[in-house]
Amino acid sequence: MRRRAWFGWLFRIRTRLLLVNVLVVAVPLLGVGFARFYEREMLRRLEQDMINQAELVRLLLSEDPSGLRLEDRGPLLADAARVTRTRIRLLDEHGALRADSHAGGPPEGPEAAPPSLWRRPSPEPAPSVLAPPAPVDVSQREEVLAALHGHYGAATRFWKDRGVLYLFAAQPIVRDGAVQGVVYVTRSTNPVRAAMYQLRSTLVIILIAALGATVVLSLFLARTISRPLGFLTRAAERIAAGDRAERLKLERRDEIGQLARAFDRMERKLEERARFAAELAADISHEFKSPLAGIRGAAELLSEGAADDPAARQRFLDNILADEDRLDRLVTRLLELCRVQADPAPKELLDYEALVRDLARRSVGPAPVDVGYHASHTELTGRRALLGSVLSNLLDNAQHHATEGSRVEVRVAEGPAGTIRTSVHNQGRAITEPNLARLWDRFFTTRAAEGGTGLGLPIVKAAVEAHGGSVFVLSNDEQGTTFTFDLPRQ
Numbered sequence: 001m002r003r004r005a006w007f008g009w010l011f012r013i014r015t016r017l018l019l020v021n022v023l024v025v026a027v028p029l030l031g032v033g034f035a036r037f038y039e040r041e042m043l044r045r046l047e048q049d050m051i052n053q054a055e056l057v058r059l060l061l062s063e064d065p066s067g068l069r070l071e072d073r074g075p076l077l078a079d080a081a082r083v084t085r086t087r088i089r090l091l092d093e094h095g096a097l098r099a100d101s102h103a104g105g106p107p108e109g110p111e112a113a114p115p116s117l118w119r120r121p122s123p124e125p126a127p128s129v130l131a132p133p134a135p136v137d138v139s140q141r142e143e144v145l146a147a148l149h150g151h152y153g154a155a156t157r158f159w160k161d162r163g164v165l166y167l168f169a170a171q172p173i174v175r176d177g178a179v180q181g182v183v184y185v186t187r188s189t190n191p192v193r194a195a196m197y198q199l200r201s202t203l204v205i206i207l208i209a210a211l212g213a214t215v216v217l218s219l220f221l222a223r224t225i226s227r228p229l230g231f232l233t234r235a236a237e238r239i240a241a242g243d244r245a246e247r248l249k250l251e252r253r254d255e256i257g258q259l260a261r262a263f264d265r266m267e268r269k270l271e272e273r274a275r276f277a278a279e280l281a282a283d284i285s286h287e288f289k290s291p292l293a294g295i296r297g298a299a300e301l302l303s304e305g306a307a308d309d310p311a312a313r314q315r316f317l318d319n320i321l322a323d324e325d326r327l328d329r330l331v332t333r334l335l336e337l338c339r340v341q342a343d344p345a346p347k348e349l350l351d352y353e354a355l356v357r358d359l360a361r362r363s364v365g366p367a368p369v370d371v372g373y374h375a376s377h378t379e380l381t382g383r384r385a386l387l388g389s390v391l392s393n394l395l396d397n398a399q400h401h402a403t404e405g406s407r408v409e410v411r412v413a414e415g416p417a418g419t420i421r422t423s424v425h426n427q428g429r430a431i432t433e434p435n436l437a438r439l440w441d442r443f444f445t446t447r448a449a450e451g452g453t454g455l456g457l458p459i460v461k462a463a464v465e466a467h468g469g470s471v472f473v474l475s476n477d478e479q480g481t482t483f484t485f486d487l488p489r490q
Contacts, residue, residue: 036200043167043189046167046187046189047154047167047169049084049187050086050167050169050185050187051152051169051171053080053084053086053088053185054088054169054170054171054183054184054185055171057077057080057088057090057171057183058171058172058173058183060076061073061090061173061181061183062173062174062175068173068175068180068181070090070091070092070098070099070181071098071099072099073090073098073099074099074100074101074103077089077090077099077100077101078101078102078103078104080101081101081102085187086101086185086186086187087100087101087102087185087186087187088100088101088183088184088185088186089101089138089183089184089185089186090181090182090183090184091138091139091144091181091182091184092180092181092182093148093178093179093180093181094139094148095138095139095140095144095145095148095182096139097136097138098181138184141155141168141170142155143155143168143169143170143184144170144182144184146170147170147171147172147179147182147184148172148179148182149172149179150172150174150179151172152169152170152171152172153168153169153170154167154168154169154170155167155168156168164188165188165189166186166187166188166189167186167187167188167189168184168185168186169184169185169186170182170183170184170185171183171185225256228256228260229256232256232259232260232263235263236263239267288327290323291323291324291326291327292323292327294319294320294323295319295320295323295324298316298317298319298320298323299316299320301316302316302317334455346383347381347382347383347467348381348382348383348384349379349380349381350379350380350381350382350384350387351378351379352375352377352378352379352380352382352387352412352420353373353375353378353412354378355384355387355388355391356371356373356391356410356412356422357371357373359388359391359392359395360391360395360410363392363395363396363399363408365395365396365399365400365408366399366400366402366404367398367399367402367406367407367408367426368407368408369395369399369407369408369409369410370407370408370409370410371410371412372409372410372411372412373412374411374412374413374414375412375413375414375420375421376414377414377420377489379489380420380487380488380489380490381488381489381490382467382487383466383467386463386466386467387463387467387487389459389460389463390459390460390463390464390485391410391422391424393456393457393459393460394424394460394483395408395410395424396456397456397457397483398424398425398426398481398483399426401426401428401429401481402426402427402428403426403427403428403429406426406427406428407427408424408425408426409423409424409425409426410422410423410424410425411423411425415486415487416486418488418489418490419469419486419487419488419489420486420487420489421484421485421486422484422485422486422487423482423483423484424482424483424484425480425481425482425483426480426481427480428480428481429477430475430476430477430480430481431473431475431481436473436475439457439473440457440458440461441454441458442454442455442458443455460483460485464485464487467487467488468487468488469485469486469487469488470485470486471483471484471485471486472484472485
């Protein structure tokens with residue numbers, strides 16, 4: 001149970017939004033780590049520069065044919081320090097100081113050097129132009145001892161309570177197979193550390209600000225997303241429990257508002273479908289009651305002795321067969337209506353002109369059919385079986401109500417707003433106003449004696465609306481009756 005609750009919390013929108021924003025915050029956090037790595041890399045390069053400087057001085061001294069002359073190299077070291085901003089000292093084979101680039105203070109002068117570059121606390125005070133630094137015994141330092149034994153030596157030391165960090169590099173001077181001196185280079189890392197400290201401080205500030213903004217934004221988004229979704233969930237559960245009066249009144253213009261309105265439309269459609277099913281069941285029970293009662297009455301009379309009279313027996317049997325035939329027609333039409341209401345077949349691109357002409361040619365009735373196709377488009381998207389039912393029912397209805405000797409006319413033309421308009425016209429007696437008002441009602445027919453079921457026109461209306469179209473009728477004594485329906489091409 002706890003694991004299920006944990007996974008439920010993990011997959012909430014609020015949690016996912018927070019996780020996404022935390023990943024965004026991780027970028028400056030990675031920047032802090034990268035700054036640390038970059039600082040180490042810069043210090044390594046700084047040490048490599050010191051090694052190169054020491055190696056260059058060592059080579060100059062080793063290759064000088066006049067000898068090392070360590071005591072005479074002070075001006076050379078001062079010139080080198082002026083360019084490289086390092087302190088270079090020469091030690092003899094015993095570790096004693098023989099020359100110093102900063103014997104009289106920094107060569108570039110105090111006004112040109114960074115304030116913290118050459119400050120030295122005791123035991124190695126900062127060199128100054130006015131007060132030359134006192135010599136410091138460095139012979140016992142580990143890097144110097146390593147160089148005196150013929151190896152490169154390096155060390156890192158803090159001064160000023162770890163406020164200033166210096167790098168020390170010692171390179172041995174070897175001549176004739178023996179160590180005859182040491183090149184000792186010192187350089188402050190404060191410029192690198194100051195730049196990195198400033199970068200890290202900026203990244204930390206950005207990180208804190210981004211983290212705070214992310215938390216606030218996540219909570220805001222969660223409040224504006226998860227709460228409305230929770231409301232939608234509870235409302236949907238009440239609707240599922242049977243509360244048909246529930247409405248998702250969520251006036252928002254974003255996607256959640258669109259979702260709420262879509263839920264409302266779906267709920268209304270489901271309610272209409274439920275109402276349709278209930279009304280259809282009531283209509284079916286009412287319509288089936290008459291033929292079933294007729295069959296039962298005839299069967300009872302036959303069982304009570306009417307079967308002994310040949311004429312009565314035949315009459316009752318004919319009534320049973322007629323009622324059975326009506327029930328069969330009703331069931332067939334009902335199946336057709338249900339297929340129209342819930343047709344799973346996908347829509348396809350149809351040659352509508354060919355479909356109209358083919359159904360008109362195969363139509364069998366007392367009145368011949370003329371087709372006039374005047375639309376510029378011959379194709380539309382729809383379900384072939386449903387559109388065939390529409391045209392077949394309208395043609396059958398027109399032929400049965402057409403005046404003897406007249407013709408049924410089918411006209412197809414361009415309709416309004418990108419639709420194709422189809423009209424089926426017959427010349428005959430006009431439909432009365434009371435009948436016109438009930439024309440689309442299920443089981444309403446004026447041809448019950450001729451086998452009419454009253455489901456043909458409701459099937460037409462349902463099939464046209466299933467394609468997103470509309471259907472209407474005009475009828476008068478002068479012009480006859482015209483059924484018209486518009487279908488969208490797409």
